[in-house]
Amino acid sequence: MKKVYGSAQEALDGLLFDGMFIASGGFGLCGIPELLLQAIKEAGTKDLTFASNNAGVDDFGIGILLQTRQVKKMLSSYVGENAEFMRQYLSGELELEFNPQGTLAERMRAGGCGIPGFYTKTGVGTVIAEGKEVKEFDGQEYILERGIFADLSIVKAWKADDTGNLIFRKTARNFNPPAAMCGKVCVAEVEEIVPRGSLDPDAIHLPGIYVHRIVQGDHEKRIEQRTTRKREDV
Amino acid sequence: MWDRNQMAARAAQELEDGMYVNLGIGIPTLVANYVGDKDITLQSENGMLGMGPFPFEGEEDPDLINAGKQTITELSRTAYFDSAQSFGMIRGGKIAAAILGAMEVAENGDLANWMIPGKLVKGMGGAMDLVAGVGKVIVVMDHTSKHGDSKLLKECTLPLTGKAVVDRIITNLGVLDVVEGGLKIVETADGVTEDELRAATEATIV
Numbered sequence: 063m064k065k066v067y068g069s070a071q072e073a074l075d076g077l078l079f080d081g082m083f084i085a086s087g088g089f090g091l092c093g094i095p096e097l098l099l100q101a102i103k104e105a106g107t108k109d110l111t112f113a114s115n116n117a118g119v120d121d122f123g124i125g126i127l128l129q130t131r132q133v134k135k136m137l138s139s140y141v142g143e144n145a146e147f148m149r150q151y152l153s154g155e156l157e158l159e160f161n162p163q164g165t166l167a168e169r170m171r172a173g174g175c176g177i178p179g180f181y182t183k184t185g186v187g188t189v190i191a192e193g194k195e196v197k198e199f200d201g202q203e204y205i206l207e208r209g210i211f212a213d214l215s216i217v218k219a220w221k222a223d224d225t226g227n228l229i230f231r232k233t234a235r236n237f238n239p240p241a242a243m244c245g246k247v248c249v250a251e252v253e254e255i256v257p258r259g260s261l262d263p264d265a266i267h268l269p270g271i272y273v274h275r276i277v278q279g280d281h282e283k284r285i286e287q288r289t290t291r292k293r294e295d296v
Numbered sequence: 297m298w299d300r301n302q303m304a305a306r307a308a309q310e311l312e313d314g315m316y317v318n319l320g321i322g323i324p325t326l327v328a329n330y331v332g333d334k335d336i337t338l339q340s341e342n343g344m345l346g347m348g349p350f351p352f353e354g355e356e357d358p359d360l361i362n363a364g365k366q367t368i369t370e371l372s373r374t375a376y377f378d379s380a381q382s383f384g385m386i387r388g389g390k391i392a393a394a395i396l397g398a399m400e401v402a403e404n405g406d407l408a409n410w411m412i413p414g415k416l417v418k419g420m421g422g423a424m425d426l427v428a429g430v431g432k433v434i435v436v437m438d439h440t441s442k443h444g445d446s447k448l449l450k451e452c453t454l455p456l457t458g459k460a461v462v463d464r465i466i467t468n469l470g471v472l473d474v475v476e477g478g479l480k481i482v483e484t485a486d487g488v489t490e491d492e493l494r495a496a497t498e499a500t501i502v
Contacts, residue, residue: 089342089343089365091365092358139422140418140419140421142419148416160419160420162420162421162422162423163341164383165383166379167378168383182387183387183428184387184429185428186458186459187460188455188458188459232357232370233344233360233376235343236378236379240378283358283359285358285367286361286365288356289356289366289367290350290352290356291350291352293352
């Protein structure tokens with residue numbers, strides 16, 4: 063079973079179709095599958111629905127697919143950093159479904175675990191609860207949220223072996239494991255593919271059973287808010 | 297009357313040794329400067345416990361950011377995890393307290409801090425999950441708007457982030473608790489009388 067592909071384009075070959083539903087990892091610009099997003103842009107696949115916490119910035123992340131009008135709908139918790147997103151949303155060209163961040167993460171995790179719905183108290187009594195089943199457990203109200211079952215997952219990890227076992231780095235892990243789990247097929251881009259046996263089996267963050275295709279590449283890893291302190295402050 | 301830093305310092309008094317805490321953006325972020333010797337672990341909801349200060353210039357790591365997307369550092373106690381687990385610990389009540397900003401709070405503890413109809417809506421991020429899940433919700437906010445209108449209301453006018461979720465409110469005028477029947481004054485800020493605080497408050501004070 064060959065999982066390693068030579069390029070992001072090859073890793074997506076045969077998986078893309080118009081109108082598909084893609085779950086993507088990343089938080090802001092941290093840990094986003096930047097090479098796979100670029101390859102989807104080049105493939106020109108249209109009418110995409112994305113489950114992704116954010117929508118990138120104008121010229122990076124999912125933002126590059128907004129420029130080319132390839133995105134029909136977003137499921138996100140926060141989209142504040144993207145002017146083109148706002149323009150398309152306010153003009154009605156783009157659909158947006160706000161999900162509370164933890165609800166979005168759990169919807170992905172649940173979908174990947176074969177759980178079609180779960181009850182949560184997040185959003186009870188807010189606009190998020192509108193149209194959703196409300197159920198009382200032990201005197202407290204909860205709303206029903208659905209698991210996400212995506213056509214494709216695209217994620218970014220730090221290291222992989224050729225069987226698809228993944229290790230993430232620091233806060234670049236974020237939505238990547240739950241996003242990886244909820245797709246019919248998962249493609250992971252990594253900074254390094256290491257020889258089988260060189261990852262500590264006790265340290266694997268996401269077992270290769272969730273990962274079908276892997277590609278190694280160079281990542282820009284752009285910083286969204288560069289914030290520092292001066293050495294004199296200490 | 298308290299300034300931003302005095303409000304943050306007052307909010308820091310709410311934190312006790314051993315607490316796991318989530319700080320929101322704005323004045324709540326300043327609370328970290330006033331925890332002193334207390335053993336507090338800060339959670340960043342993008343997947344980190346044990347959040348450290350901003351990095352020195354030249355040591356920024358694109359893989360290490362906080363929930364405001366700012367570069368940060370790790371500590372010797374730091375642990376990383378994914379977003380589902382992060383919100384699992386939030387929803388599961390493992391985080392002792394969240395200190396958050398607000399646009400409006402109602403006397404029953406309703407909180408509005410994520411959208412103003414007709415204005416640009418950026419999203420709720422993790423705020424709805426936090427207020428629904430953490431042990432104690434502490435709001436730090438200005439008592440009144442620029443026009444002098446009370447932000448502590450009988451009912452919120454803005455779309456809610458959570459219903460009956462706020463426990464304590466720290467404003468530039470004082471500290472109030474959400475109790476049965478309305479808000480209860482805990483203390484007033486330096487140079488503020490109880491009458492002045494009452495006069496600046498629309499919500500019922502019991």
